[in-house]
Amino acid sequence: MDFTFSEEQEMFHAMFRDFSAKEVAPKAEELDHEEQPPLDTLRKAANQGFLGATLPEDYLGAELDYVSYALLIETLARDCMSTAVTLATHVSLVAMSILEHGTDAQKEEWLPPMAAGEMIGSFALTEPDAGSDAMALQTRATYLPPLTGGGQEGGMILDGVKTWVANGEIAGLSLVFAQGPVGVEAFLVPKDATGLTVGYREPTLGLRSVTFNTLYLESCRVPEANRLGEPGEGWTVAQRAQNRMAVALAAAGLGVSENTLDVAAQYATERVQFGVPIAKKQAIQSYIAEAMGEVEALRYLVYHAAWLADQGGDFSFDASVVKAFGARVACSVTNRMVQVMGGYGYMEDYPMARKYRDARALSIIGGPTELHDIRVAQRIFADLDLEIAP
Amino acid sequence: MDFTFSPEHIALRRMIREFAETEIAPIAAELDREHRVPFEVLRKLGEIGLLGVCFPQEYGGMGAGEMGYCILMEELGRVCTSTGTNVGAHIGIGAMAIHLDGTPEQKEKYLTPLARGEKIAAFGLTESGAGSDAASVRTRAVREGDSWILDGSKVFITNGGYADIVTVMAVTDPTLGARGGITAFIVETDWEGFSVAREEDKMGIRGTSTAELVFEELRVPHENVLGKVGEGFIPFMKSLDMGRLTLGAACVGGAQMALETAVRWAKTRKQFGVELAHKQSVQWKIANMATELEALRSLVYRVAWLVDTGQPFSQLAAMCKLYGSEVASRAIDTALQIHGGLGFSRDFPLERGFRDARIGEIYEGTSEIQRIVIASNIFREHGVRIRP
Numbered sequence: 119m120d121f122t123f124s125e126e127q128e129m130f131h132a133m134f135r136d137f138s139a140k141e142v143a144p145k146a147e148e149l150d151h152e153e154q155p156p157l158d159t160l161r162k163a164a165n166q167g168f169l170g171a172t173l174p175e176d177y178l179g180a181e182l183d184y185v186s187y188a189l190l191i192e193t194l195a196r197d198c199m200s201t202a203v204t205l206a207t208h209v210s211l212v213a214m215s216i217l218e219h220g221t222d223a224q225k226e227e228w229l230p231p232m233a234a235g236e237m238i239g240s241f242a243l244t245e246p247d248a249g250s251d252a253m254a255l256q257t258r259a260t261y262l263p264p265l266t267g268g269g270q271e272g273g274m275i276l277d278g279v280k281t282w283v284a285n286g287e288i289a290g291l292s293l294v295f296a297q298g299p300v301g302v303e304a305f306l307v308p309k310d311a312t313g314l315t316v317g318y319r320e321p322t323l324g325l326r327s328v329t330f331n332t333l334y335l336e337s338c339r340v341p342e343a344n345r346l347g348e349p350g351e352g353w354t355v356a357q358r359a360q361n362r363m364a365v366a367l368a369a370a371g372l373g374v375s376e377n378t379l380d381v382a383a384q385y386a387t388e389r390v391q392f393g394v395p396i397a398k399k400q401a402i403q404s405y406i407a408e409a410m411g412e413v414e415a416l417r418y419l420v421y422h423a424a425w426l427a428d429q430g431g432d433f434s435f436d437a438s439v440v441k442a443f444g445a446r447v448a449c450s451v452t453n454r455m456v457q458v459m460g461g462y463g464y465m466e467d468y469p470m471a472r473k474y475r476d477a478r479a480l481s482i483i484g485g486p487t488e489l490h491d492i493r494v495a496q497r498i499f500a501d502l503d504l505e506i507a508p
Numbered sequence: 509m510d511f512t513f514s515p516e517h518i519a520l521r522r523m524i525r526e527f528a529e530t531e532i533a534p535i536a537a538e539l540d541r542e543h544r545v546p547f548e549v550l551r552k553l554g555e556i557g558l559l560g561v562c563f564p565q566e567y568g569g570m571g572a573g574e575m576g577y578c579i580l581m582e583e584l585g586r587v588c589t590s591t592g593t594n595v596g597a598h599i600g601i602g603a604m605a606i607h608l609d610g611t612p613e614q615k616e617k618y619l620t621p622l623a624r625g626e627k628i629a630a631f632g633l634t635e636s637g638a639g640s641d642a643a644s645v646r647t648r649a650v651r652e653g654d655s656w657i658l659d660g661s662k663v664f665i666t667n668g669g670y671a672d673i674v675t676v677m678a679v680t681d682p683t684l685g686a687r688g689g690i691t692a693f694i695v696e697t698d699w700e701g702f703s704v705a706r707e708e709d710k711m712g713i714r715g716t717s718t719a720e721l722v723f724e725e726l727r728v729p730h731e732n733v734l735g736k737v738g739e740g741f742i743p744f745m746k747s748l749d750m751g752r753l754t755l756g757a758a759c760v761g762g763a764q765m766a767l768e769t770a771v772r773w774a775k776t777r778k779q780f781g782v783e784l785a786h787k788q789s790v791q792w793k794i795a796n797m798a799t800e801l802e803a804l805r806s807l808v809y810r811v812a813w814l815v816d817t818g819q820p821f822s823q824l825a826a827m828c829k830l831y832g833s834e835v836a837s838r839a840i841d842t843a844l845q846i847h848g849g850l851g852f853s854r855d856f857p858l859e860r861g862f863r864d865a866r867i868g869e870i871y872e873g874t875s876e877i878q879r880i881v882i883a884s885n886i887f888r889e890h891g892v893r894i895r896p
Binding site: 474 | 634637641644663664708709710711712778779780781787789841844845848849851852853854855859862863866867869870871874875876879895896
């Protein structure tokens, strides 16, 4: 056992903090109020190598370990959860899927521009009638026969509608899931593909700088070379991506929780009521102390899950545990820290209200808490020889 | 024991429900989006007598008692927390102080137009350094002949940006503090020296005005002292008791809406081949929501009955506000969760409900203050005096 960070991890952490203080924090409020994606920040993050955070150097990545990557997401989310989620969608859901499942040619083609920030990734899994239930996907992939005589490759036609596509309208490349002849398949669909239209942007409670769009695939033509993984392997691609994202989202929950705790604790030392700073009131002390316990528990759950991912084994169980717990902690901590600040916590002139709205997303995006609870229960009961259907 | 509503109250509820469904529900989303106070709704509510629902008929009221007022607030809370907040600040704390402690002349002059909705009231207590700690008020009033000169400011005043009449609490004797040194005044907002300094940008209840009010050498005639000089704290506290009860009533409506919406969705939304209603994690959520809602409903209408029958109710009113705001927040949070992504979208009313409900635990005395009030009352009966 060793609970210390390596020198390298400490160095990265300092670098993340510096970047976030300089580039993320000053813009967070305005981006939220104007519902603008953090495009400028993404460019600067690319210069630092953050958009290829966990990619190998061969593909222009920063080759960070997962613990350092968790620190990156945590640090960004302290100042702006929208920026953290935008970046994690790009790295964890899309770039890492290509690295894990892509052919050498696919990696060569897509990863360097993604790491350089020339191409942002979006993740298109959810459909109007298939949220948590990915087996109910209605989007279809139909294989075209190769053209006779010409030697031209056949390719696929995609038809369907994807909703809540994170990074939808800012993406250059979309990872799209569809039902193929032998099961779910994953496809890399560039934004200029014929038949692909980016549509409606969801107006949201929080994460207002993340663009969640509807994608329309109407006879969308994609060459067979853009299929990620083998036929029927798409579901594995989706699940592994979601496991990585679950840890990243939990890290974001950690960041937002820590930050609101810091801010509210500071406020409690300054706000005088009944003749004393409210920090001297036991009720406030309980809120702060309970939140701290939850934050510390979440912290080591996050780092542990990231460390497991670094070990290269299956971390899906821990990913679901940490995602469900992280969402609960982030919602309850931000909720109580709003309460510590009273009326000031409710005003949009202070970042607390934004952080409370943002944190609420964590119980829903990346699979709702109920789904992760089911996955955790499935594993627990499987160990007891009982199979659980969702 | 009799837990039935009178035929009059049943008819009143039917009338309000219809008004709320046709006049308020269709514009609730727009009020939130546009950050707009529904003046046209307030005017109509006044015309049909609802802004005087609990005030005596001799002063333009409907005479439907606290029971009638709670029914109004429940029905408004069910469709639009902003409108409920506007009405609650007007009736429940703004006009209520005049109803409770005004002289016949003050009631004739001020309560009557307020009850008819011809004028709108606000309640001026909170200051930047005196929120939950109401006794730390700094706004000063100095006697000058037949008048008082007010100087100071109030923050987070609901209806503050457009009210015609504000009941203001000010220090008249700094040496006495809350015990004999604070006086309540009825202030007309078109008097010289009154101004609105800013409007707050809030997370929710965006169809309300929350304003900072400034008084600069504001001259108030002595006849506008509400209650006795030095005893302003008493009518304010009584108004706040009433306000706590009716906030609880609005929370019944909010939680009711959340439950109805969640049940409707769980009946139709299919995941993993079945409707969500068949999933135990959803069943548990619905069962908990419904149980808390019924407990809250019983508490609220019991306290309304206590008020209408002249019995003490202060302790239970604090419980209505505390429990009501937490039940409503939980109910809307749960309904949002059952809806998943749709719940998180501003295209559906739960998102607004989530932001709106959060104010319940903060305004008109935070949940922490309610707990202090409740615990203080309990310990006082046991001979122990609690300081906040």
